[in-house]
Amino acid sequence: MLSLVCAMLSSYSARAQSSASYTLEVALDVQQHTLRSKGVIHFTNQSTRPLTELWFHLYLNAFKNNRSLFLRNPFALGRSGQTLREYGYIEVHRLHSAKYGAENLWLKSSPHSPGDPDDATDILVPLPAPILPGESVDLNIEFTSHLPPVLERTGYAGSFHFAGQWFPKLAKLEPNGDFAHFAFHPHSEFYADFGDYDVRISAPSSFTVGSSGKRMEEKTQKGIRTTHFVLRRAHDFAFTAWDGFQELSEKIGPVTVRLLFPPWHQANALRSLAALRFALPYASELYGPYPYDTLTVVHPPEAGAGAGGMEYPGLITTGGLWFEPYLGSHAIEAVTVHELLHQWFYGLLASNESEAPFLDEGLTSYAEIGVMEALFGAGSAFSGVGLKVSLAALHRANAASYAGDENIGQPARQFTGFQALGGLVYSRSATILLTLERTWGKAKLAAALRSYTARFRFGHPTPTDFVASIEQTLGANAGQFLRTALFERGFIDLRVESITSRRKPATQGQWLGRAVVIRRGNLKLPFDVALHFENGRTERRHFEGAADSLVIDYQGASELSSVELDPDLKIPLDQDLFNNAQAITPKSPRRALDLLLAVAQLLVLGVLP
Ligand SMILES: [Zn+2]
Secondary structure (H helix, E strand, C coil), rough: HHHHHHHHHHHHHHHCCCCEEEEEEEECCCCEEEEEEEEEEEECCCCCCCEEEEEEEEHHHHHCCCCCCHCCCCCCCCCCCCCCCCCCCCCCEEEHHHHHCCCCCHHHCCEECCCCCCCCCCEEEECCCCCCCCEEEEEEEEEEEEECEEEEEEECCEEEEECCCCCEEEEECCCCCCCCCCCCCCCEEEEEECEEEEEEEEEECCCCEEECEEEEEEEECCEEEEEEEEEEECCCCEEEEEEECEEEEEECCCEEEEEEEEEHHHHHHHHHHHHHHHHHHHHHHHHHHCCCEEEEEEECCCCHHHHCCCCCCEECCCCCCHHHHHHCCCHHHHHHHHHHHHHHHHCCCCCCCCCCCCHHHHHHHHHHHHHHHHHHHCCEEEEEEEEEHHHHHHHHHHHHCCCHHHHHHHHHHHHHHHHHHHHHHHHHHHHHHHHHHHHHHHHHHHHHHHHHHHCCCCCCHHHHHHHHHHHHHCCCCHHHHHHHHHHHHCCCCEEEEEEEECCCHHHHHHHHEEEEEECCCCCCCEEEEEEECCCEEEEEECCCCCCEEEEEEEEEEEEEEEEEEECCCCCCCCCCCCEEECCCCCCHHHHHHHHHHHHHHHHHHCCCC
C-alpha cells in the first residue's frame, strides 16, 4: 500500500532527530584482537536543561574483570552459557572539544560506575562549562577496544572478529536533561539516542568486513583495506571481520541483503535468504518500511557462536549447526526472522530495553510467530517425521511454566534469572499478544500494532505508550487486560468444575443438564462454551468472562454429553488446557469418544499449531 507507506514516511522523518552522531576511524588488529579508534561524536543537547556532565556506556568493560556487575552476577553468561578465558575492555585515551580548549575531559571521568568500585560500564564525565539547550558540540575521542574471546555477542574466535558494543556510547539524553545511564547487567540490553554513523574500518585485505550501514568506497594500501560504511538514523553500530566468510548478496525490494557465512553453512544461508524474501516486505507492510539500504546477515562460525542470534541496526546475526536444516527444524529461519523483526521493535522504536525489555523481546517474539506461521503453517517450529510443532505452542508451554511468578513489565535487572526473563519477557508477552489477537481479532490487533509502530517510530515508547496505543484501537477492556497481564502478574485458568445430566421428571424424553465453570486468576476475558449432546448436536454459548464462576443450565430433547471451554482456543494464555473439557461419565463408547475428541482438539489447537 504505497499511499500508506508515503504517509508514514513523511510523519517519520519529522521526528527523527539526531542527538548523538559518530564519525569514527577504526583499525582492527587481528593478532592483538584490538580496535584502535579515533573520531568525533557530534552531540546536541536536545533537552530543556543546561548539561554539566555527560554519561558514557562502556559496555565492553562488562568483561574487564570477574567482579564487574555483569560477570560477578550468578546469572552472568546466561545467554550463551560460555565462560570467560580472557578479559575485554575499553581504554579511552582522550576526550576533548574545541569548546573546552585542549583539556582532556576523560582525565576527570569517574573511575567506576556510581557506587560500584568493581564496575566500569557506566561512566560520568563532568564538563568544565555547561552545554546549553539546543547547543551542539563536537567531542573528539580516541580509544582502544580490547575484544574478549567471543562471549555474549562480542569478541574474537581465531581470526573471526565480531565487534558489538565496542565504542564509548553516550547514554540516552531524556527530554528533561537526565541521562538514562545504567551499569551493564547480564539481563539487560541497550538504550540510546538516534544519530548518524560514519565509520571507516581498516582490516587486512584478506578479511571480509561486514557492517551495519551502506558500504561506500574502499581503498587498499600495503595489505590493509579500509571500507567506509554509512548508517543514518540509528542508535548502534556493529561489524564483523573474518578471512573465512563466504558471501551472498541479493536485492529484496529496495534493500540489498548481504549474507556472510562459513562455507559449510551454505544451506543455512540459503534458508535465511528465503525467509528474508518473505519476511522483509511482510514486516515492512505491517510495521512500517525498513529504513536502511542494506541489511547485513552474519552467520558466525561455530567457535564464535556466542556472537550469533543478535540484532543491531542494519545488521543481524543468526546461528545454528550446519546440519540443522536437514532435520526438519526451522531454527535457522526462526532466528533470522526474529533478529530481522528486532529492526522494528528494537531498532526503530528504540524503547529502553533496560527498564522494559518486553517492549522489544515480547513484541518481536509475537511478530516472529506470525511470520513463521505465514511461512510454515502449523509446523512453524518443526515439521518432520510426521510431527508438526508450532512456535506458538512452544511459547505457550514456556509461558505457562512462569505464570504469575514475576511482573513481565519490570526492569531487566529485577528478573530472578535469565530463564525467568525468557519465559516471561519473550514467551509470556508473546502469548499475551496471541490471546489479544485471537480474542479481539487478528486484523484489529494488526491495526493497533501498525498504528503503534507508526506513531512511535524513532519515538522511544514506554510501556504506558504501548498499552495506551493498544487501548485506543481495541478498547478499554483490552487495555485493562494488558495492564493486568503485564504489570499485575496476570493469569487465567478456565476449568469445567462439573457436568451433570438427568431426565426431566414427568416429561416425555426431555433432559436437564448443568455445567459449572470456574475462572481462576485475575484476567477476565470473554470466551465461548461448546455444549455437546448425545445426538451429535453442538450448541455454542458466549460469556463475557468477568464472573469467577458460571452455572450453565440446559433443557432439551437430547442428553448433554460433554462441555468444552474456549473450543477455538482464543485464550492460549489459559494456564491448563486439560481441564477445559469434561464429559458425563462415559456410559457408552459414544460419550467416551466425545471426551477423547474434545481433548484431542485441545491438543491439536493448543499444543500443535
Ligand atoms: Zn530477541
